Amino acid sequence: MSQLGKRYRCQECNTEILCTKAGDGAPLCCDKEMEVQEPKPIASSD
Amino acid sequence: MNTTDFLSIAHAICPERDCMVFGGKRRTYARTNDRINRLANGLSELGVGKGDRVGIIHVNCSQYIESYYAVTKLGAILVPLNFRAKAGELSYMIANAEAKVLLMGNRYIDLISTILPQLPTVKQLISIEGRNEGMLYYEDIIDSSSSGECICEIDDEDITILMYTAGTTGRPKGVPLRHSAFVVYVLENVEPASPEIEEKNLLTVPLYHVAGIQAVLAAVYGGRTLVLMSQFEVKEWMETVQREQATRAMLVPTMLKRIIDDPDFTRYDLTSLQVITYGAAPMPFEVIKKAIDLMPWVKFINAFGQTETASTITMLGPDDHIIKGTKEEREKKLKRLTSSIGRPLPDVEVQIIDEDGNSLPPLGVGEIVAKGSRIITDYWGNEGKSLHLLTSDGWLHTGDIGWMDEEGYIYLVGRGDDMIIRGGENISPEEVEDVLYSYSKIEEAAVIGVPDPEWGQQPRAIVVLKKGEDGTAEEIMEYCRSRLAGFKRPASVIFIDSLPRNPMGKALKRELREQYGQP
Incomplete structure (x- = not known):
């Protein structure tokens, strides 16, 4: 799975990041791997 | 974070996707970003810098959006001008904004020339559609300028757009909108660009309207293709949805009524549409009911907001447009569809107050007031003198009268002032x-x-x-x-x-x- 365009969230501190350039590594925060977020189910209003 | 980051993100994630489709031309995010950089560098050469105001008067077009981003990359402020405004109205807005540069379409050149002597701050005119005497030509600026990325320190709280709105007391009022007002909304409500998800947004709401600008910023952050129509025309709209396979559109009630009442409605394939957002005026129940019946595959959203709130503050979502359940539930949903503007978005507080400013309990009718980081605190150039904009404890008077039910849905009753909405x-x-x-x-x-x-x-x-x-x-x-x-x-x-x-x-x-x- 490509990281490009994916949002990642830290389960410890709730920091969220967005990947704009993919690489080999995995994002870490609070010493843990961050979790990929699924697209939000609610359609935005625009 | 500021609104130029939306473009950088989409450009990084989907550079080869079409960013804009307009007038038979398609331009990718990479090409669009290149043109924006060139325009920004050209404007910089002309002396446009941080905090300067740049006015634009034209119908919707790709150059309008390029101009917004070019001006913003310089830390300057775009002033979108209502293209229906007459000489007196325009000269007031441009003078009030103290615009340094004006960009315009051909049809507005004569009008601007007549008021130019009253506009001492305007130093440069730029023609968007062709070469004209005494003006620079937009495409010449792009062709002759460097494509290097513009780096300007932009604070989240800097103003990015100065938008004029009709005041209840005569003259239009300048509403200064900050980067943060759009960033907060977009990050909370829009999925960022993704290489896997391709969406197309058909934009017909004018770009001098806050809903138009909000739609642009949401689309760019979402890596969507913006399909632009210079002005709304019902058959062209249906033809464009079909041809471009548009997935989203924003309409005012009058536009939606024209679409569903058009005798050729059934001749067009509109099944690509996933979301239709409507707002800016009360939606007649018969119109939305008919639209739901004719397009059952579409998710309808009623978005309510004002220029002063940087657009949407409450939303009646897709689920509220599906009338099903027990008899009691159906009646409740029908009532909401008739007059509710939905519930406040997470970053906004909304309450109903009486004439003395006291918060009313559910079902109490009073003025709708709103609070949140996106809401302006003063009009342009008023320096704390915008009386009656906010309550003493910082709630914005929307001027709309309504009530809230026990579940937090807000219902519109009418205007508290004499404003007319056409x-x-x-x-x-x-x-x-x-x-x-x-x-x-x-x-x-x-x-x-x-x-x-x-x-x-x-x-x-x-x-x-x-x-x-x-x-x-x-x-x-x-x-x-x-x-x-x-x-x-x-x-x-x-x-x-x-x-x-x-x-x-x-x-x-x-x-x-x-x-x-x-x-």
Whole structure:
């Protein structure tokens, strides 16, 4: 799975990041791997 | 984070996707970003820098969006001007904004030339559509400028757009909108660009309207393709949805009504549409009900907001448009569909207050007020003197009257002031009255809104002629024609002997509406 365009969230501190350039590594925060977020189910209003 | 980051993100994630489709041209995010950088560098050469105001007057086009981003990359402020505005209205807005540069389409060149002597701050005119004497040509600036990325320190709280809105007391008011106001909304509500998800947003709402700008910023952050129409035309809209396979669109109620009432509606394939957002004016129940019946595959969203709130603050979502469940649930949903603007978005607080400013419990009718980081605290150039904009504890007066149910849904009852809303455009009665009073035959005048099935409301002039004068409705409407934008002109005129007034001499609009407010 490509990281490009994916949002990642830290389960410890709730920091969220967005990947704009993919690489080999995995994002870490609070010493843990961050979790990929699924697209939000609610359609935005625009 | 600021709004230029939306473009950088989409450019990084989907550079080869079409960013804009307009006038038969398609340009990718990479190409668009390149053109924006060139334009920004060209504007910088012309002396545009941080905090400067750059005005633009034109119908929707790809250059409009490029101009927004180019100006913003320089830390400057775009001033979108209503293309229906007349000379007096325009010169007021441009002078109030102290714009340094003006960009314009061909059809506005003569108009701007006539008011230019009154605009000492304007140093440079740029023609968007072709070479014209005394002006720089937009494409020449792009061709001759460097494509290097512009680096300018932009604070989240810097102003990015100065947008003019009709005030209830005559002159348009400049609403300074900050980067943070858009960033907070977009990050909370829009999925970022993804290489896997491709969406196309058909944009017809004018870009001088906050909903148009919000849609652009949401689309860019979402890596969506913006399909632009210069102005709404019903058959072209349906043809464009079909051809481009548009997935999203934003419409004002008048536009949606025209689409579903068009005799050729069923001839077009509109099944690509996933979301239709509507707002800016009350939606007649019959219109949204028919739209749901005709397009059951579409998720409808009612978005409510103002320029002062940087657009959407409450939303009636797709689930609220699906009428099903027990009899009681269906009745509740039908009631919401009839007059609810939904629930506040997570970053906004909304409450209903009485005339003394006290918060009302559920079902209590009062003024809708809103609080949140996106809401402005003052109008442009007023430096803390914008009386009545906010309550003493910082809530924005929306001017709308409504109530809230036990589940937090807000229902609109009407306007608390005399503002008229025609097809999503706010009209200040005082601005129209000023023009009427300038007519030599008119002694007294008042303007009210009259319900209209097509436009929601139409302005009506109630006129008292000077003694011994004769006048016709046609000549008064003709007089207004050259002095007011088309949508502001009275659609009907009623002659009476005298205006009802209170002891202070103020015309009693409520009485006039009761007596003369029916179509």
